[in-house]
Every structure is written in structure tokens, then in C-alpha cells.
Amino acid sequence: MRTKDKLSRFFHHISHYQAVFLLFVMLLGSYQVSAQVPRSRVDQLSDEEVENFYKRAQSSGLSEAQIEQAAMSQGYTLDDIAKMRRRIRDLRTKSSRPQNLTSVDPKTTGRTLPDDLSSRQDSLNTARRDTSRKLRVFGASLFENANLSFEPNLRIATPRNYVVGPDDEIRIDISGASTGEYQLKVSPDGTVKVPDIPAIFVSGLTIEQAERRIIERLRQGGYEGLGRAGSGTSANVTLTNIRSIRVTLVGEVVRPGTYTISSLGSAFNALYLAGGPNPETGSFRKINIIRGNRIIRTIDLYDYILRADQRDNIRLQDQDVIRVADYDTRVELTGQVRRPAIFELLPGETLKTLLAFAGGFGDDAYRASITLRRNTNRERRIINITEEQVATFAPQRGDKYFVGKILDRYENRIQVSGAVMRPGDYALEPGLETVRQLINRAEGLRKDAFMNRATITRERPDMDRENLSFDLGKLMAGQIADIPLMRQDSLSILSIRNLREDYYVTIQGAVNKPDTVEFVANMSVADLIAKAGGFEEGAKPNLIEVARRIRQDSAGVRSTILEMYRFAVSRNLEISPLESPSTNSLENATGFRLQPFDIVYVRTSPNYELQRQVYVSGEVMQPGNYAISNRQERINDLIQRAGGLKPGAYMPGAQYRRQGQVIGSDLRYVLDNPNVEENLLVNDGDTLFIPRRSEIISVQGGVLNPSSVSYKADYDFEDYISEAGGFTDNARKSKAYIIYPNGRKDRTHNFLFFKSRPKVEPGSTVVVPFKPLDTNRLTSAERIGILSLLATVSIALINVIIR
Incomplete structure (x- = not known):
């Protein structure tokens, strides 16, 4: 077994550092100038050079700490190495940071986030989501908001x-x-x-x-x-740079697990990463933070949601555990409250607390009683909670509370409408209890009030309505007793206008703005003409007629159905004497006033007409618009006014149109004999077009090749049919006809076995109609069926005869 002492082990490591160490020394030394401090040597390095150094150091297999130790042993200061290390870290952070992690510029704050922080996976946000209830669990939306991540502020x-x-x-x-x-x-x-x-x-x-x-x-x-x-x-x-810590979330959270957060992260930050408490089973009010196997804080999210209290949002430490417990008591509150939802209650909280969670009663809430549906061991039961019980009533698990809406009726309302100064709703109260008091409170009757009758609509005890009528004039005069009012009474006072038709007068004829206007009393004929904008240019002021309805009733039927008045009104709207229909005498016209439904007629002068014109175009000397100068002007007069024809004019093709339609006529005879019937009187809007000679013949309809061919003087009707390939099988040869360029038409004439085809002129159109479709013709199958049937019947008849 080989052993090494500490010194030999040091030299063994140094031998591995030599290549990187020399690289580091050469990189820094290459930028060293005479008597420069270490700060300037590192600052002169570009980012690209620092990045190249870092890549070479990585490829050597040495860590940053080993490189720093080697550099310090050669006399480089700690500050110099720290700067180099920061620049390497900054470059590495820029290239490796995920897109969903935010960073802070160390030059401005001196602090950055760690690289290994956990991020929320919104794609898993649908896990264990409540979709069966229409009501939302109160607080469930807090951790679903992507803009509320509770990230620490660096x-x-x-x-x-x-x-x-x-x-x-x-x-x-x-x-x-x-x-x-x-x-x-x-x-x-x-x-x-x-x-x-x-x-x-x-x-x-x-x-x-x-x-x-x-x-x-x-x-x-x-x-x-x-x-x-x-x-x-x-x-x-x-x-400066902070570390990351790991916390674990267990219990009824949407995504339990271990999360890496910043050491400045709080409990809400960790809950957001885990999706918050599970809306189906998790508690929003019993969230325990466990550190060293000991509960150090219990979070009630309602404190934050309702009062923005963040006392329990403490900073976490490494290896902290957050446990979300199961909810104990949840109840539903719906109806006329500000925040209908499913709420979680803790022991000791009452229905008053629940209403506070829901924001209190709505504006239209019925507060006298709240309906509760409570589960029992076998079924449900209804409980009505009075307003006095709300403060002490203790909710139970599964309760469903409903706050109703007040009735759409009034306990003390009376109404007045119609011909009073201030119609509307009023309160039935002392001092306002009778009809006369109500009219006085409404500031009295209008002048158009109908005094003979007024009505009260009253609600009976069975909710039906009844009508009470009385003489309003006698009641206001004190001749009959005042009528007491009851809740929901509605007093209606008619106007005299409600009992008649809407009054109007009408003016028609040669005025600038004929119209039907509202009748106003004391209106004269001149007033109505002025309201209609005055006379038109062609008006005949000395013949104004007024038609008036007959109102007087009589025992028999009158022969006259209207009264007529005639006036002569100047253009200065001065009225001359009128002729009375009753006496046929002249009276002072200035005192004549219109009555409702009168109709005023303003006639037009018989010699006044607007300019009328026709349009002439084509091969004439002076084409354009021409005014009709007299009532007897005809087509030949119009051609003469246009300067006559040009040498190239082709009269057989001349077209005369009225209201857009071609009037078939041969105008070449009109010039030779103006007395012919074809010399029509011209009307406003007529057009006359005289073309040049056309050398084209058009063949259409039931021919093999419908086309246009050139005109040949020696060709007849049949020749042009041949030019188009001849007749088709379904052509109606005997019905062929021709359309001449002047709009006239001529057909084929048949006499016995002889056919007389029409003459073809330049610019004509030859038309061959098609035979109509035979929709009643039998198909082959139908003919075979009929023959079979006839054969069968024939055989049967033969058998009968033989027997």
C-alpha cells in the first residue's frame, strides 16, 4: 500500500494545476502594465477573453476554487481573484439561466438569485381541480393567479x-x-x-x-x-449573492413535493409553487410550518385574503416542512350575499362570521330569515334562522345557507299618473292618506285635466285588482267626500287629450315641404304655408283650397261629404276674401282659422312645366341633349334640330328608346314622310341613336355554330343559316325570325308547303328557337312495361272469349 504525506500530496495536486495556473497567470500578466494595481488588470479583460479562460479551465478538469488557490499562491490578491470569479459567474449565469427565472443586475443591487430554483409548472395546474361544483371554494383562486407569485424582492x-x-x-x-x-x-x-x-x-x-x-x-x-x-x-x-434552500410541502396540496426556493423566500412563495391547498380536500386555514419537528407557525389564509395580514408569511429556512391539513368544516353560502362561495370555518365561529367572510348581505337581501339545509343521519331538514339568531348560530359541516331576495313590492307605496304636475310614486303616511292630499302633494292638477272622471286601481286582499271611479271636479270642489287611499293604490287622472284623436293638419301640392303637422289652435292658412316653406316656383297662389270634415250630426245622410273653402293667397302670404260654402258670400279671410284634420291644397299653374329633354347621339351633325320646346315636337323635328344626318348615317338601324326599351320603328320613312304614324311625339328622357351601317350578321339559337358573319348582299336567310352550320336536331325551323337593328322583328311565314323567310338587312340578328323539352315522353322501361301489360290483358281477354 502506497502512502503520501501532506507535502507530497500538495505537490501531487500542484502538478495538475500547473497548466491552468500558467494559463491564468499569462492571461492576467498579458494585460499588466508597469506599476498597475490588480484592479486594473482584471478590468482590462474583455468578456470574450474571460469566457475563453473559463472554458479552458473547465476542460482541464479543475474547479474554480482550485484555480483561485493556485493564483493566490503566486501573489494575486483576494480582490483580484474575487473580481475574476464574479465575471466568470456572471457570464455563466447569462448563458445558463432558464427563461422563467428572473435575475437582478449585481451592479445595481449587488444581489442575484440562485440558478437552481424551482419554478411552477402551470401545465399541471389542472391536477385535482374541482369541476363538479358551480360554487368555488373561497381562496382557491389565490394561488391560480400567475401574476401573484409571492417571489421575494431582492x-x-x-x-x-x-x-x-x-x-x-x-x-x-x-x-x-x-x-x-x-x-x-x-x-x-x-x-x-x-x-x-x-x-x-x-x-x-x-x-x-x-x-x-x-x-x-x-x-x-x-x-x-x-x-x-x-x-x-x-x-x-x-x-450579495444569496443561496437556495429546500422546503417540503406535504398533505393536501395540489402538487406535494420538495421545492428549491431562495433563502429569502416565504411560506406563500412555496405554497404558490405547489399550487396551494387542494380545493377538494385541503384546508385554507390550518397550514402548519414545521421546523425541527416542531410547529413554529400556523397560517390562516383568510387573514391575508380578507385583511391583507401577512404576519404568518414568514421566511423559510432550509429543510422546513409545510403541511396542509384536511379541512374540518365547510359550508355553502349562496343567494343575496356579496361573495357566494364555499367557506371553511374553525371551531367557535358563528353564522355572523360566515356572513363577514362573504362580504355581508347584498343590497336586495331578505335579512329577516336565512334558509338552512342541514344534513341529518338519514335525510335533510330545513331550518329558518331569524335575524336575532345570526350572531350565535353555530354552523355545522355540510350546511347550505341561502339568503333570499326581498319582494318586488312596496309596503307603503301609492301612485299618481296622468294630468298632475308631478306624477310618480309617493309614500302612504300621515298627512298623505286621501286622494285630495295626494293631488296636492303632486303640486295640483294640470289645466288639461279631465274633471268629470278619475279612477283608482286598488289591490284586493286576494291580489286581484278592482277599479274605483269618481267625479274629480266634485271631489276637488268639496261636493263629495274625500276618498281614503290604501297601500298599492294607483290614481289615474286623464287629460282631455287622452279622450280624442291626435289633432293634425295637412298641406299638399306646390309647396316646398308638403307635410302633416300637429294642429295648433288659431292657425291660419298663411301660417301653414309658411310652416311648409312657402310656395314652389310653379305654384298658383290664387287657387288655394281647404277641405274640412263635416262634424255636425244630422238626421239624414248629406249629399256633400266635405266642406271646401277657396282662397287667393299672394306670395307675400296675404289672403284675399274667401267664398263661404254655406252662404256663397265673400267674407273677411283674415278671420279664417284652420281646424283639426283640415287638408290644404296648393295647385300648380297650368302653363308651368319643368324643362324636359331628349338625347340624340350617333351620326347626326350636333349630338347631345335637346329640350322639348313644345307639346307637338316629333322625331323628325328632333333630327332637324340636331343639324340633320351625316353622310354615313344608316337610318334602317336607327334606335329610338323610351324608358330604356327600344321602340321598334323604321325611321327612314319618317324623314321622307313626316305624317306617318311612326313619327312619334317625343317624351322626357327619350333617346335617339343613329348608327353607321353595320356589316355584321349574327346567327343565334338552334344552329350548329352560333356566330357572327359578314353581310353579303346576295345572301338570303337560308344562306346565313348555312354559314352557321345549319339547323340542329332540336331547332324549330318554321319559327325562325330576324331582329333588325332598329328593334323591329320579322318571322318566317308559312303557307301550305311554302315558307317565306324574312329579308336580311345589315346589322340584323337571325334567331332560330329550340324545340321545347318533352317532359311527358315515356322512357324505354315505361314503354316496355305498358306493352307487357297490354299483352297480359289481351291474353286474358282471349281466354275469356274461348271459354
């Missing part, structure tokens, strides 16, 4: 009671008469190492206790008076 000052442990990093800044900077990492055995000073044990101490111990050792190591008043030297001890 930017806060280090808590003075923070317990230091392995992997924490402590920074020491010495300033004043002496300076120094140390970045110390707590080793697995709980110590930190300051150069030239024995290892300092800090694990398990608070940061405040660790600071005092480190400063005390620094005083012994050469920093005399450090941190003492008047010494001129001070030290600042801070926590």
Missing part, C-alpha cells in the same frame, strides 16, 4: 435577522484610513476565509451577528480600531 436591504448559510456570499467594504474589499462565499462547512486570517464560522448566525464576528476577526488581523468611533476606519458587511 432590492430590499438585507433583513438583520437573516440567517447565513453555505453558498451565501458576503461582501466586506473597508473605507477610511485603511481600504479593502472582500467577496466571501460561505463554504459548505459554514466558514468564510479572509486572507491571512483563520477561517471565520458564520453559518447559523444572523447577518448582524456574522457582521460583528467578521469585524472582530479583522481587528485581530491588522485592522485595529475597525468600526470603532474615532478610528477613522469603517467596514460595511452586506449580503
Whole structure:
């Protein structure tokens, strides 16, 4: 067996370090200039050079601590090595940190999260989720919110009671008469190492206790008076990089297990990672934090949800256990409360506490009684809880409470509507108990109130309604006794307008805005014409008629059904005397006033017409729009006004259209003989188109090759059919016809065995119709069936005859 002493073991390790050590020394030495301090040597290295050094160190199989020890043995300071180490760690963190972990820039905060923290797996968020109930368990949504992760804030000052442990990093800044900077990492055995000073044990101490111990050792190591008043030297001890801890969650949580969290993490942070208590079975009010097999805190999440109390959200320590117990008592509260849900209750809590959890009664809640459905050993039973019992009533497991809604009715309401100044709802109370008092409270009757009758709609004890009518005028005058009112009474006072048709007057004819308007008393004919925007340009003011309904009743049937009045109104709306229908005498027209339903007619002057025009286009000298100058203007007059025809005009193809349709006519005869019937009177909107001669003949319909061919003077109808390939099998040859370019049509004429085809002119269209489909024709199968039937019948008849 081979043995080695300590010295030989040291040289054995040094032999492995030589390659990396030389690399480290050469890397730092290559940037060293004359009399530079160690700080400048590390700061001059680029990130790429530091990363290359780190990769080479990794490939050698040496750890960072081994490289640092080798560098210190060659005279490099602890500060120089710490800076190099920080830069290597920062580069490694940037390249390896998962996307769902956040980091803090050490240049701004001096603190970062560990790399190995657990993260919540939202993809497992559906595990053991309650899907059978419509009501949610109160508090279950707290840990389902992705924006509420309870992660610790790294930017806060280090808590003075923070317990230091392995992997924490402590920074020491010495300033004043002496300076120094140390970045110390707590080793697995709980110590930190300051150069030239024995290892300092800090694990398990608070940061405040660790600071005092480190400063005390620094005083012994050469920093005399450090941190003492008047010494001129001070030290600042801070926590930079923090460690991770492992906590275990057991019991009724959504995802039990062991989680790695920051050493600054709290109980809520760990519960969030585990998905919180299981809504089906877990308790939201009995969550125990166990440290060293002893319960140190019990969390009630209702304190946080309802009062934002975080006293129980303590910081966790390594190997802490969080246990979520089973719930003991859960009850349902629904109906008119602010937060209907399933709530968990602890012993000693009452129905009043439950209502407080639900936010209290809703605005429309019926508070006099709460309905409870409670389970018994065999079945359920109903319990009505009065308002006085709420404060002392003790809920039991499985209770279901329902808060009803108040009735949609009033205990003291009376109503008034119609012709009063302030209709609406009023309270039945002393001083407001009769009809007259209600009308006075509504600020009295309107002037249009119908005084002969008013009605009260009253609710009977059996909920039916009855009508009570009375003479309103006599009641208000004191001639009859005032009527007492009851709850739910509704007083209706009619207006005189409610008992008649809506009054209106109408104006029609040559006014700018003919309309039907609301009748207003004392309105004259001139007033109505002014309301209609005045006369149109073509109005005939000296002939205004008013048609009035006959209102007088008579024993017999009158021969006249209306009363007519005639006026002469100037354009300044001055009315001349009128002719009375009763006396046929002239009276003063200024006193004439319109009555409801009158209709005023304003006639148009017989010689007033709007301009009418026709459009001429094609082969004329002056195409364009032409106004119709007189009532006798015809097509030939229109052509003459257009300057006559151009030399290329083709009159057999001229088309005259009215309302978009071609009027079939041969206009070439119109120019030669204007007295022919085809010389039509022109109307507004007519169009005349005179084309050039067309050299195309179109053949359509039942031919083998429908197409357009050139016109040939020596071709007849049959020749053009041949040009299109001849007739098809289903062509109706005898019905072939031609459409001339002027819109006229001519058909084939048949006489005995002779056929007379129409003449073909340039621009014509030859049309051959198709035979109609024979939908009644029998199929082959049908014909065979009929023949078989006939054969069978024939054989049967023969047999009968022979017998």
C-alpha cells in the first residue's frame, strides 16, 4: 500500500494545476502594465477573453476554487481573484439561466438569485381541480393567479435577522484610513476565509451577528480600531449573492413535493409553487410550518385574503416542512350575499362570521330569515334562522345557507299618473292618506285635466285588482267626500287629450315641404304655408283650397261629404276674401282659422312645366341633349334640330328608346314622310341613336355554330343559316325570325308547303328557337312495361272469349 504525506500530496495536486495556473497567470500578466494595481488588470479583460479562460479551465478538469488557490499562491490578491470569479459567474449565469427565472443586475443591487430554483409548472395546474361544483371554494383562486407569485424582492436591504448559510456570499467594504474589499462565499462547512486570517464560522448566525464576528476577526488581523468611533476606519458587511434552500410541502396540496426556493423566500412563495391547498380536500386555514419537528407557525389564509395580514408569511429556512391539513368544516353560502362561495370555518365561529367572510348581505337581501339545509343521519331538514339568531348560530359541516331576495313590492307605496304636475310614486303616511292630499302633494292638477272622471286601481286582499271611479271636479270642489287611499293604490287622472284623436293638419301640392303637422289652435292658412316653406316656383297662389270634415250630426245622410273653402293667397302670404260654402258670400279671410284634420291644397299653374329633354347621339351633325320646346315636337323635328344626318348615317338601324326599351320603328320613312304614324311625339328622357351601317350578321339559337358573319348582299336567310352550320336536331325551323337593328322583328311565314323567310338587312340578328323539352315522353322501361301489360290483358281477354 502506497502512502503520501501532506507535502507530497500538495505537490501531487500542484502538478495538475500547473497548466491552468500558467494559463491564468499569462492571461492576467498579458494585460499588466508597469506599476498597475490588480484592479486594473482584471478590468482590462474583455468578456470574450474571460469566457475563453473559463472554458479552458473547465476542460482541464479543475474547479474554480482550485484555480483561485493556485493564483493566490503566486501573489494575486483576494480582490483580484474575487473580481475574476464574479465575471466568470456572471457570464455563466447569462448563458445558463432558464427563461422563467428572473435575475437582478449585481451592479445595481449587488444581489442575484440562485440558478437552481424551482419554478411552477402551470401545465399541471389542472391536477385535482374541482369541476363538479358551480360554487368555488373561497381562496382557491389565490394561488391560480400567475401574476401573484409571492417571489421575494431582492432590492430590499438585507433583513438583520437573516440567517447565513453555505453558498451565501458576503461582501466586506473597508473605507477610511485603511481600504479593502472582500467577496466571501460561505463554504459548505459554514466558514468564510479572509486572507491571512483563520477561517471565520458564520453559518447559523444572523447577518448582524456574522457582521460583528467578521469585524472582530479583522481587528485581530491588522485592522485595529475597525468600526470603532474615532478610528477613522469603517467596514460595511452586506449580503450579495444569496443561496437556495429546500422546503417540503406535504398533505393536501395540489402538487406535494420538495421545492428549491431562495433563502429569502416565504411560506406563500412555496405554497404558490405547489399550487396551494387542494380545493377538494385541503384546508385554507390550518397550514402548519414545521421546523425541527416542531410547529413554529400556523397560517390562516383568510387573514391575508380578507385583511391583507401577512404576519404568518414568514421566511423559510432550509429543510422546513409545510403541511396542509384536511379541512374540518365547510359550508355553502349562496343567494343575496356579496361573495357566494364555499367557506371553511374553525371551531367557535358563528353564522355572523360566515356572513363577514362573504362580504355581508347584498343590497336586495331578505335579512329577516336565512334558509338552512342541514344534513341529518338519514335525510335533510330545513331550518329558518331569524335575524336575532345570526350572531350565535353555530354552523355545522355540510350546511347550505341561502339568503333570499326581498319582494318586488312596496309596503307603503301609492301612485299618481296622468294630468298632475308631478306624477310618480309617493309614500302612504300621515298627512298623505286621501286622494285630495295626494293631488296636492303632486303640486295640483294640470289645466288639461279631465274633471268629470278619475279612477283608482286598488289591490284586493286576494291580489286581484278592482277599479274605483269618481267625479274629480266634485271631489276637488268639496261636493263629495274625500276618498281614503290604501297601500298599492294607483290614481289615474286623464287629460282631455287622452279622450280624442291626435289633432293634425295637412298641406299638399306646390309647396316646398308638403307635410302633416300637429294642429295648433288659431292657425291660419298663411301660417301653414309658411310652416311648409312657402310656395314652389310653379305654384298658383290664387287657387288655394281647404277641405274640412263635416262634424255636425244630422238626421239624414248629406249629399256633400266635405266642406271646401277657396282662397287667393299672394306670395307675400296675404289672403284675399274667401267664398263661404254655406252662404256663397265673400267674407273677411283674415278671420279664417284652420281646424283639426283640415287638408290644404296648393295647385300648380297650368302653363308651368319643368324643362324636359331628349338625347340624340350617333351620326347626326350636333349630338347631345335637346329640350322639348313644345307639346307637338316629333322625331323628325328632333333630327332637324340636331343639324340633320351625316353622310354615313344608316337610318334602317336607327334606335329610338323610351324608358330604356327600344321602340321598334323604321325611321327612314319618317324623314321622307313626316305624317306617318311612326313619327312619334317625343317624351322626357327619350333617346335617339343613329348608327353607321353595320356589316355584321349574327346567327343565334338552334344552329350548329352560333356566330357572327359578314353581310353579303346576295345572301338570303337560308344562306346565313348555312354559314352557321345549319339547323340542329332540336331547332324549330318554321319559327325562325330576324331582329333588325332598329328593334323591329320579322318571322318566317308559312303557307301550305311554302315558307317565306324574312329579308336580311345589315346589322340584323337571325334567331332560330329550340324545340321545347318533352317532359311527358315515356322512357324505354315505361314503354316496355305498358306493352307487357297490354299483352297480359289481351291474353286474358282471349281466354275469356274461348271459354
